[in-house]
Amino acid sequence: xxxxxxxxxxxxxxxxxxxxxxxxxxxxxxxxxxxxxxxxxxxxxxxxxxxxxxxxxxxxxxxxxxxxxxxxxxxxxxxxxxxxxxxxxxxxxxxxxxxxxxxxxxxxxxxxxxxxxxxxxxxxxxxxxxxxxxxxxxxx
Amino acid sequence: xxxxxxxxxxxxxxxxxxxxxxxxxxxxxxxxxxxxxxxxxxxxxxxxxxxxxxxxxxxxxxxxxxxxxxxxxxxxxxxxxxxxxxxxxxxxxxxxxxxxxxxxxxxxxxxxxxxxxxxxxxxxxxxxxxxxxxxxxxxxxxxxxxxxxxxxxxxxxxxxxxxxxxxxxxxxxxxxxxxxxxxxxxxxxxxxxxxxxxxxxxxxxxxxxxxxxxxxxxxxxxxxxxxxxxxxxxxxxxxxxxxxxxxxxxxxxxxxxxxxxxxxxxxxxxxxxxxxxxxxxxxxxxxxxxxxxxxxxx
Ligand SMILES: [Cu+2]
Numbered sequence: 001x002x003x004x005x006x007x008x009x010x011x012x013x014x015x016x017x018x019x020x021x022x023x024x025x026x027x028x029x030x031x032x033x034x035x036x037x038x039x040x041x042x043x044x045x046x047x048x049x050x051x052x053x054x055x056x057x058x059x060x061x062x063x064x065x066x067x068x069x070x071x072x073x074x075x076x077x078x079x080x081x082x083x084x085x086x087x088x089x090x091x092x093x094x095x096x097x098x099x100x101x102x103x104x105x106x107x108x109x110x111x112x113x114x115x116x117x118x119x120x121x122x123x124x125x126x127x128x129x130x131x132x133x134x135x136x137x138x139x140x
Numbered sequence: 141x142x143x144x145x146x147x148x149x150x151x152x153x154x155x156x157x158x159x160x161x162x163x164x165x166x167x168x169x170x171x172x173x174x175x176x177x178x179x180x181x182x183x184x185x186x187x188x189x190x191x192x193x194x195x196x197x198x199x200x201x202x203x204x205x206x207x208x209x210x211x212x213x214x215x216x217x218x219x220x221x222x223x224x225x226x227x228x229x230x231x232x233x234x235x236x237x238x239x240x241x242x243x244x245x246x247x248x249x250x251x252x253x254x255x256x257x258x259x260x261x262x263x264x265x266x267x268x269x270x271x272x273x274x275x276x277x278x279x280x281x282x283x284x285x286x287x288x289x290x291x292x293x294x295x296x297x298x299x300x301x302x303x304x305x306x307x308x309x310x311x312x313x314x315x316x317x318x319x320x321x322x323x324x325x326x327x328x329x330x331x332x333x334x335x336x337x338x339x340x341x342x343x344x345x346x347x348x349x350x351x352x353x354x355x356x357x358x359x360x361x362x363x364x365x366x367x368x369x370x371x372x373x374x375x376x377x378x379x380x381x382x383x384x385x386x387x388x389x390x391x392x393x394x395x396x397x398x399x400x401x402x403x404x405x406x407x408x409x410x411x412x413x414x415x416x417x418x419x420x421x422x423x424x425x426x427x428x429x430x431x432x433x434x435x436x437x438x
Contacts (some may be wrong), residue, residue: 022433023287049287054210054226073226097210101233103282104433105210 023049023100025108026078032110039087039114043068047098050076054105055097061088076101089116145215147207147431155426156198157239159419161275163191164246165301168268171253173328174312180319182254184312188268189250191308195243195275201420203227203236217328235281242275276300283429288353295353299346306339307422310415317408325404326395333388340381354434369428376421383414 029044030036043058052073058066068082076099090115097107143151167188174180175401204218207227211217227233252264255422279285279300285292316325351361351370361367387410395402 052226052230074229097212097229099210099230099232101231101286102284103206103230103235103286104430105206106433 022104022106023047023098023102024106025052025110027094028094028110030112032112034112035115036112037115039084041084043082043084043094045080045094045096047078049066049100050078051098051100051106052076053080053096054099055095055107056082057095058092059095060088062090064090066092087114089114143431144209146205146217150202150209151426151430153198153202153205154430155423156194157202158422160191160243161196161300162248162304162308162418162422163311164195164243164268164275164308165189165272165304166306166310167191167312168272169305170309171268173309173331174316176326177316177319177324180312180316183315184277185250185253187311188246192243192246192250192271196240196247199236199239199243203232206232207243231242231281231286235278236282238278239430242271242278245274246273247346251381272301272304276304284354284434285350288350289378292350295346295349298342299350302339302342302346306336306343307415307418310411312419314408314411314415317404318410321405322395322400325407326392329387329392329395336384336388340384343377360434364434366428366432366434369424369432373421373424373428376417376424380414380417380421383410383417386410387414 024047025032026046026048028046029042030040050077053070054073055071056068058068060066066085066087068084069079071077090113091111093109093111095107095109097105099105143320167184170184171188174184177204207216207220207223210331211220211223212225213220217223242249249264249267249271252260252267255261255264279296280293283296285296309332313329316328319325355361355367355370361371387407391403391407395407396399397403
């Protein structure tokens with residue numbers, strides 16, 4: 001099962017990379033697929049090159065939006081940081097849409113899970129849930 | 141990979157922009173090479189004027205399609221005020237602005253070029269050159285070369301100017317083949333052929349330089365979609381180079397030797413084929429510069 005999962009992750013990574021490889025999300029805090037027992041207070045997104053953030057939404061699994069303030073888009077930057085309100089235990093998905101310095105539109109998403117801190121004392125091994133998809137379509 | 145209406149509009153309008161840029165730059169160059177051929181001068185002026193008009197239309201459509209793609213709000217998204225406010229101050233809006241100015245100047249220049257007054261004629265020639273430079277410079281504002289650095293932007297500028305002079309010259313050269321004076325055809329073709337060596341060297345050097353900078357390893361030329369698109373483009377370029385060499389070494393010398401009218405027909409057909417491949421090259425370029433991205437930036 002684990003092997004199957006890994007193969008799936010690798011092929012999906014390869015396919016998406018070979019199809020639309022371009023500026024994308026390099027890393028994030030919390031990391032994509034992270035399982036947290038403590039609520040994060042900031043959301044940090046680091047892209048592989050300077051970009052302008054066009055749209056950013058964060059939702060839990062009940063489609064409840066978490067308010068985020070977008071920085072001004074006057075200049076492009078690679079790293080973004082957002083203060084988060086107090087989060088409840090849930091599955092969160094962050095959807096981003098950016099414009100690279102080449103003027104191209106890219107979008108994708110990443111997700112992490114926040115456990116109920118009282119219920120989850122044993123630390124589960126981090127399992128990667130490959131949710132990230134990025135598209136390099138509509139990019140001009 | 142499913143493309144939306146906007147993405148398809150962006151692609152097609154971009155292709156028309158490329159064709160217009162070629163017409164404007166190549167037409168301006170040919171205007172000099174055919175000096176003393178008034179009839180031909182008129183059709184080349186019409187050609188640059190048409191290029192300018194198509195350019196103005198395609199640049200506008202391209203911009204609205206991009207706004208629509210970013211807005212993700214259906215067809216009405218092209219009027220999304222928020223997205224216009226976002227895109228206009230960025231390099232996307234700047235590119236649109238300077239291209240509109242460039243094509244606009246070319247339209248004025250084409251209108252004035254047929255004027256009898258010598259000073260107005262000179263003025264319009266200067267205007268045409270400024271317009272070509274402006275349009276070429278906009279290619280350094282956006283696109284994958286901007287992600288790679290200043291050297292890549294310099295290469296793209298040279299690439300656009302040179303490839304435009306070459307591809308855009310096919311129609312005037314094709315038209316030239318319908319004139320009666322074989323000696324004129326031969327002279328212009330000879331000049332163009334000598335220029336061609338410089339053109340080919342610069343196109344190849346600037347193109348290779350950009351491929352070098354955008355690719356991490358040569359295997360990407362076959363493994364990624366972007367690489368495959370670049371490989372297709374390179375193959376088409378190889379074909380066009382082969383045809384150009386065939387003209388220079390075989391067809392043009394024949395113009396003044398045996399059966400000149402047959403040689404002229406052959407040359408015209410061959411230039412037509414060259415132009416067709418050039419149109420395909422520009423289509424490939426539009427695809428690889430809009431819907432595909434290089435691996436090195438991922
Ligand atoms: Cu791109």
